[in-house]
Amino acid sequence: MNTVAESLSPPVDFDDLARAQERILPHVLRTPVLTSRTIDALTGARVFFKCENFQRMGAFKFRGACSAMTRLSSAERARGVIAYSSGNHAQAVALAGRMLGAPAVIVMPADAPRVKLDAARGYGAEVITYDRHGESREAIAERIGAERGLTVIPPFDDPLVVAGQGSAAMELFEEAGSLDVLLVPCGGGGLLSGCAIAAHALAPGCRTIGVEPAAGDDATRSFKSRSLQTVHNPDTIADGARTASLGAITFPLVLRHVADMLTVNDAELLRSMFFLWERMKLVVEPTGALGASALLEKKLDARGLRVGVVLSGGNVDLAWAAKMFSQG
Amino acid sequence: MNTVAESLSPPVDFDDLARAQERILPHVLRTPVLTSRTIDALTGARVFFKCENFQRMGAFKFRGACSAMTRLSSAERARGVIAYSSGNHAQAVALAGRMLGAPAVIVMPADAPRVKLDAARGYGAEVITYDRHGESREAIAERIGAERGLTVIPPFDDPLVVAGQGSAAMELFEEAGSLDVLLVPCGGGGLLSGCAIAAHALAPGCRTIGVEPAAGDDATRSFKSRSLQTVHNPDTIADGARTASLGAITFPLVLRHVADMLTVNDAELLRSMFFLWERMKLVVEPTGALGASALLEKKLDARGLRVGVVLSGGNVDLAWAAKMFSQG
Numbered sequence: 088m089n090t091v092a093e094s095l096s097p098p099v100d101f102d103d104l105a106r107a108q109e110r111i112l113p114h115v116l117r118t119p120v121l122t123s124r125t126i127d128a129l130t131g132a133r134v135f136f137k138c139e140n141f142q143r144m145g146a147f148k149f150r151g152a153c154s155a156m157t158r159l160s161s162a163e164r165a166r167g168v169i170a171y172s173s174g175n176h177a178q179a180v181a182l183a184g185r186m187l188g189a190p191a192v193i194v195m196p197a198d199a200p201r202v203k204l205d206a207a208r209g210y211g212a213e214v215i216t217y218d219r220h221g222e223s224r225e226a227i228a229e230r231i232g233a234e235r236g237l238t239v240i241p242p243f244d245d246p247l248v249v250a251g252q253g254s255a256a257m258e259l260f261e262e263a264g265s266l267d268v269l270l271v272p273c274g275g276g277g278l279l280s281g282c283a284i285a286a287h288a289l290a291p292g293c294r295t296i297g298v299e300p301a302a303g304d305d306a307t308r309s310f311k312s313r314s315l316q317t318v319h320n321p322d323t324i325a326d327g328a329r330t331a332s333l334g335a336i337t338f339p340l341v342l343r344h345v346a347d348m349l350t351v352n353d354a355e356l357l358r359s360m361f362f363l364w365e366r367m368k369l370v371v372e373p374t375g376a377l378g379a380s381a382l383l384e385k386k387l388d389a390r391g392l393r394v395g396v397v398l399s400g401g402n403v404d405l406a407w408a409a410k411m412f413s414q415g
Numbered sequence: 416m417n418t419v420a421e422s423l424s425p426p427v428d429f430d431d432l433a434r435a436q437e438r439i440l441p442h443v444l445r446t447p448v449l450t451s452r453t454i455d456a457l458t459g460a461r462v463f464f465k466c467e468n469f470q471r472m473g474a475f476k477f478r479g480a481c482s483a484m485t486r487l488s489s490a491e492r493a494r495g496v497i498a499y500s501s502g503n504h505a506q507a508v509a510l511a512g513r514m515l516g517a518p519a520v521i522v523m524p525a526d527a528p529r530v531k532l533d534a535a536r537g538y539g540a541e542v543i544t545y546d547r548h549g550e551s552r553e554a555i556a557e558r559i560g561a562e563r564g565l566t567v568i569p570p571f572d573d574p575l576v577v578a579g580q581g582s583a584a585m586e587l588f589e590e591a592g593s594l595d596v597l598l599v600p601c602g603g604g605g606l607l608s609g610c611a612i613a614a615h616a617l618a619p620g621c622r623t624i625g626v627e628p629a630a631g632d633d634a635t636r637s638f639k640s641r642s643l644q645t646v647h648n649p650d651t652i653a654d655g656a657r658t659a660s661l662g663a664i665t666f667p668l669v670l671r672h673v674a675d676m677l678t679v680n681d682a683e684l685l686r687s688m689f690f691l692w693e694r695m696k697l698v699v700e701p702t703g704a705l706g707a708s709a710l711l712e713k714k715l716d717a718r719g720l721r722v723g724v725v726l727s728g729g730n731v732d733l734a735w736a737a738k739m740f741s742q743g
Contacts, residue, residue, distance in 0.1 A: 401696035
């Protein structure tokens with residue numbers, strides 16, 4: 088039995104990914120795919136890590152922002168864009184705006200870490216702060232966008248954004264060849280659904296598996312129950328996966344293309360993150376280590392398989408990491 | 416006026432490097448060359464980072480060990496090898512021994528960090544400990560080597576080791592094209608002289624510059640005075656560059672091929688190391704960050720230049736790094 092969502096024609100398909108990849112090619116980095124004999128020996132698998140921590144501004148989010156913003160008309164670009172985010176999406180839109188000549192406005196909570204406000208400003212964006220307890224950030228972005236004629240760039244629930252994120256997996260398959268399993272961090276599902284579409288088209292036997300923090304397992308519950316579940320501000324170090332739920336666009340794509348969902352708890356995630364630092368010499372942020380953690384903590388039997396892992400980002404505060412390491 | 420050393424025909428030339436590169440090709444990783452727009456913007460240069468922190472066992476040392484050990488006869492390999500080191504050279508010889516089927520003995524101080532003893536044993540080496548205040552480690556290695564018929568693999572002062580280390584720069588030039596400056600960490604000068612030979616042959620206009628910790632500036636003083644200077648157990652976080660002096664083989668090569676030497680102090684080095692972690696998402700050890708630190712701390716005017724930087728290794732104790740970060 089299919090849900091209504093599944094029976095509709097999908098809002099994003101592989102052609103959309105191919106077009107997005109072509110549009111963003113001059114702007115995004117083709118990030119390296121790294122392997123580790125140590126990790127292969129530990130897992131019994133052949134593992135290929137797609138290092139989006141090396142992407143511009145330090146995370147895959149730049150792909151999606153670029154994909155959406157390269158589709159704007161020159162008049163739309165000149166008027167500018169607006170995004171609400173206190174995380175990597177803010178930096179992505181700010182940097183893409185600077186590179187594409189589109190003034191960018193970022194709506195952030197007034198109590199966001201100073202380093203995040205400064206980072207967005209550093210990329211030349213105008214930052215507008217709001218009170219977390221007042222008007223919602225979506226409403227503020229919509230209102231200011233309408234007033235100033237700015238285009239809203241959504242963080243994940245947008246066909247162009249999803250298509251852009253999928254280019255990470257396209258590059259991975261181009262480099263690693265066919266894979267049996269692809270492990271992808273999941274917050275709002277933009278990266279996961281984009282990568283799953285790529286896998287479906289480029290490696291039909293490949294099982295795409297999304298990985299969430301256990302405390303914010305809404306997508307896992309949504310996937311298993313086939314109805315959209317939510318969480319409220321979950322307590323996890325994976326700040327990029329604290330999203331309330333999958334979106335109207337990403338949820339049906341996840342149902343259609345994703346083979347399974349797994350979770351890891353924060354202790355497991357932290358251990359895996361520092362393992363990547365120590366053994367692979369890769370600075371990966373907690374959310375970025377979700378896929379690797381499912382593998383390293385043996386949430387799936389990967390023996391004998393060719394496994395792709397998307398390391399989705401590397402933006403981590405070293406002072407925080409030093410504290411976590413000392414406590415761990 | 417040339418010194419006697421310079422007028423002799425050099426013990427290592429580019430043909431030796433080319434032969435070493437061919438021998439070690441099946442065993443070493445071709446490490447990626449990464450760039451950073453942030454660092455280009457900060458320095459006004461176009462910078463290419465050769466990431467030997469991703470090399471097998473986490474440092475360039477594997478190249479030299481492999482170069483020496485692939486030249487052994489099958490009888491010599493079967494008898495085995497011996498090395499004295501408490502650092503990356505120990506891991507390099509242990510791993511190369513395992514990969515090439517040569518039993519490896521590593522001589523280490525009895526009070527070496529447990530993690531280092533375990534790492535060498537983890538690669539299958541036999542570890543022999545000694546008392547720092549008794550017989551010298553060189554003497555112990557020579558004696559045991561003679562008793563057991565083992566070949567000593569020196570850490571840097573050996574033509575085959577130097578030739579192997581040079582392959583890092585050969586790969587860098589192959590990927591980045593011509594460079595104006597090449598910045599290379601300097602301990603005993605094996606990596607530095609190997610890379611300088613490569614630069615001399617592949618990019619004749621390129622100035623190879625060695626970078627040392629200020630507290631262990633023996634090579635800088637040797638270079639400037641043209642006579643071999645030493646240090647005794649210098650107090651620096653760059654543990655791979657605490658070597659007492661350049662060697663009989665590396666010193667004349669440095670005089671012949673290196674354009675200049677620079678130093679950075681520990682505070683500068685630590686700042687640069689964490690900058691590489693935070694901005695480039697690369698875990699680099701203090702010694703590995705020496706070349707980058709000379710650039711980032713503006714010890715040279717790199718504006719408008721194409722600059723190569725060898726990030727020589729990434730083996731750093733995260734607990735130590737967390738402590739240093741919290742103090743810094």
